[in-house]
Amino acid sequence: MIRINENDVNVNKFPDGTILLKEQIPGECEKEKPQRKVKLTWLFESNEELVTLIYLAGHLRAHGITDLSLDMPYIPNARQDRVKGEEDVFTLKYFAEVINWLHFESVTVLDPHSSVSEALIDRIQVKTPETFIRQVMERIGGTENLTMFYPDEGACKRYSGMFCIPYAFGIKSRDWKTGDIQGLEVSGMTDCIRGRKILIIDDISSRGGTFYFSARKLKELGAGEIYLYISHCENSILEGDVLTSGLIRRVFTTNSIFTGKDERIEVFAYE
Numbered sequence: 001m002i003r004i005n006e007n008d009v010n011v012n013k014f015p016d017g018t019i020l021l022k023e024q025i026p027g028e029c030e031k032e033k034p035q036r037k038v039k040l041t042w043l044f045e046s047n048e049e050l051v052t053l054i055y056l057a058g059h060l061r062a063h064g065i066t067d068l069s070l071d072m073p074y075i076p077n078a079r080q081d082r083v084k085g086e087e088d089v090f091t092l093k094y095f096a097e098v099i100n101w102l103h104f105e106s107v108t109v110l111d112p113h114s115s116v117s118e119a120l121i122d123r124i125q126v127k128t129p130e131t132f133i134r135q136v137m138e139r140i141g142g143t144e145n146l147t148m149f150y151p152d153e154g155a156c157k158r159y160s161g162m163f164c165i166p167y168a169f170g171i172k173s174r175d176w177k178t179g180d181i182q183g184l185e186v187s188g189m190t191d192c193i194r195g196r197k198i199l200i201i202d203d204i205s206s207r208g209g210t211f212y213f214s215a216r217k218l219k220e221l222g223a224g225e226i227y228l229y230i231s232h233c234e235n236s237i238l239e240g241d242v243l244t245s246g247l248i249r250r251v252f253t254t255n256s257i258f259t260g261k262d263e264r265i266e267v268f269a270y271e
Contacts, residue, residue, distance in 0.1 A: 001042075001043045001045055001049075002040060002041065002042050002043075002049055002052055002053060002056065003040065003041040003043075004023060004026060004038060004039075004040060004056065004060075005026055005038060005039055009021070009023060009052065009056065010022075010023075011052055019048075019051060019052060019055065021052070021055055021056070021059070023056065023059065025060065025063040025064075025065070026038055026065075036064065036065060036066045036067055037065075037066075037067040037069075038060055038065050038067070038068050038069075039068075039069045039070075039071055040053065040056060040057070040060075040068065040069070040070050040071070040104075041070075041071040041072075041271065042070065042071070042072045043073065043074075043255060043256060043257070043270065044072075044074045044076055044256065044257045045257070045259060047076065050076070050095075050098065053070075053102070054098070054102065057102045057104075067105050068103075068104055068105060069104050069105045069106045069107070069108070070099070070102075070104040070106070070107045070108070071108045071271075072099075072107060072108065072109055073108075073109060073110035073111075073127075073231075073232075073254065073256035073270050074109075074110070074232045074256040074257045075092075075095075075109055075112055075113065075117045075121075076095060077091040077092040077095040078092060078112065078113035078114065078117050078204075079092075079113060079204075080092050081113065081114045081116040081117065082116065092116065092117065092120065093120055096117070096120035096121045097120075099121055099122075100121065100122045104123065105123065106123050106124075106125050107121050107122070107123055107124050107125065108124075108125045108126075108127060109121070109124060109125070109126055109127065110126075110127045110129065110231055110232075110254065110256060110270065111126075111127070111128065111129045111158075111203045111231035111232070112126060112203075113203055113204055113232075128162065129159075129201075129203075129229070129231045129254075130162050132229065132231070132252070132254060132268050133159075133162070133163075133199075133201060133229055135252075135268060136199065136227065136229045136252045137199070139250075139252070139266070140197065140199065140225075140227050140250075141197070143165055145195075145196050145197050145224075146165055146166075146196065146197050146198075146199060147165070147166045147167060147168065147189070147192045147193060147196045147197070147198050147199075148160070148163060148165050148166070148167035148168075148198075148199055148201060149167065149168050149169065149170070149186075149193075149198050149199065149200045149201070149214060149218060150167060150168075150169040150170070150200075150201060150202070151169070151170045151172070151184075151200060151202050151210045151211065151214050152169065152170055152171070152172055152210075153169060153171070155169070155201065155202050155203070156169040156188070158203070159201050166189045166192035167188055167189060167192075168186050168187065168188035168189050168190055168192065168193060169186070169187055169188045170184045170185065170186055170187075170210075170213075170214050170217070171184065171185045171186075171187055172184050172210065172213070173185075184210075184213040184214060184217050185217070186217055186218070186221060190221065193218060193221045193222060193223050194221060194222030194223070195222060195223075195224055196223065196224055197224050197225050197226075197227070198218055198223045198224070198225070198226045198227070199226075199227045199228075199229060200214055200215070200226065200227065200228045200229070200248075201228075201229050201230075202229075202230055202231075203230070203231045203232060204230065204231065204232045204233075204234075205230040205232070205233050205234060205237050205242075205253075206234045206236045206237070206240075207236050207237060207239055207240030207241075207242075208237045208240040208241065208242035209240065209241070211228050211230075211242050211248065212240065212241040212242050212245055212247065212248075215228075215242075215245070215247035215248050216245075216247060219247055225249050226247060226248050226249060227248065227249055227250050227251075227252070228242070228248050228250070228251045228252065229251075229252045229253070230251070230252075230253045231253070231254055231256065232253070232254070232256045232257050232258075233251070233253035233254075233257065233258040233265070234257060234258070235257075235258060235259060235260040237251070237258075237260075237265075238260050238262060243262065243264050243265075250264060250265075250266065251264060251265045251266070252265075252266050252267075252268065253265065253266075253267055253268070254267065254268045254269070254270050255267050255268070255269055255270055256270055
């Protein structure tokens with residue numbers, strides 16, 4: 001979904017499948033001159049929206065908008081942030097080149113998957129998920145008897161400095177040919193797990209295998225209630241073991257990419 005300021009963009013199609021757009025320029029119906037500062041917000045649902053974004057940016061500039069910014073909490077293609085062989089297409093790099101070509105005054109993102117994204121996108125402004133995580137803490141009864149759990153060392157580096165709360169982190173073992181998780185060990189303040197409330201924190205989830213293995217291991221170590229916060233949650237989490245296993249009491253995320261519905265998932269509005 002794409003918005004111009006606070007208004008959703010209606011995307012229609014011609015019979016051949018190409019995009020049909022009809023959008024008013026902000027302020028053009030008012031007596032004053034049209035606004036010269038406009039924000040596009042992109043809550044990712046499909047790759048096709050990139051074409052819509054390109055058309056809208058051109059349309060707005062053609063009508064005198066001189067200050068155009070992009071609010072894009074989720075960075076598409078963020079997982080393809082490196083290549084290992086000649087057959088690998090560096091999609092994040094080429095996506096960033098398209099965004100840079102549109103010359104936004106700023107590009108605001110939420111909790112990017114890697115520092116590569118930050119390096120590739122011009123005039124990027126990064127929002128941390130701290131505000132959302134603090135809302136989660138309120139929902140689950142505050143910080144008393146709470147331990148944070150970060151599923152890997154990367155997550156530990158990203159989030160542990162945000163809060164003065166005991167934490168532990170996971171060390172995953174994978175089958176590098178398939179990418180499948182084979183197991184997970186826990187390190188850090190392991191004496192702060194038994195009998196305590198645990199909040200797992202990470203940036204992105206698909207089916208949620210990492211969090212299922214984390215919760216299973218934490219339960220083996222005597223954890224009490226387990227909760228999960230993910231900044232960017234794909235709808236495919238509904239197909240994984242995170243919800244059906246019963247190990248995780250509740251999942252919290254934002255609407256950056258999640259459009260599904262489940263009573264066990266609470267979604268915070270990005271705006």
